[in-house]
Amino acid sequence: MRTPYERKEMFGAETEIETVKSILLEKYERCVYCGSKLLFSHDLNLGLLEIVESSRCTGCGVSHHPKKFTLQ
Numbered sequence: 001m002r003t004p005y006e007r008k009e010m011f012g013a014e015t016e017i018e019t020v021k022s023i024l025l026e027k028y029e030r031c032v033y034c035g036s037k038l039l040f041s042h043d044l045n046l047g048l049l050e051i052v053e054s055s056r057c058t059g060c061g062v063s064h065h066p067k068k069f070t071l072q
């Protein structure tokens with residue numbers, strides 16, 4: 001059953017995801033080994049409101065530990 005309250009909550013979550021995405025896209029980090037720019041990829045899990053960020057070096061190919069962000 002749908003209620004106005006549920007719809008409002010869903011809209012709020014989508015807005016937060018857009019905010020977090022824009023924050024993540026502005027971030028640039030460099031590889032600690034060779035100084036090349038890291039390539040980030042983000043997996044959105046909308047069911048759990050979770051973002052998993054994994055990064056890989058474009059120079060030497062080293063992968064870094066994925067980070068998890070949870071949207072409240």
Ligand SMILES: [Zn+2]
Nearest residue numbers: 031034057060
């Ligand atoms: Zn590297």
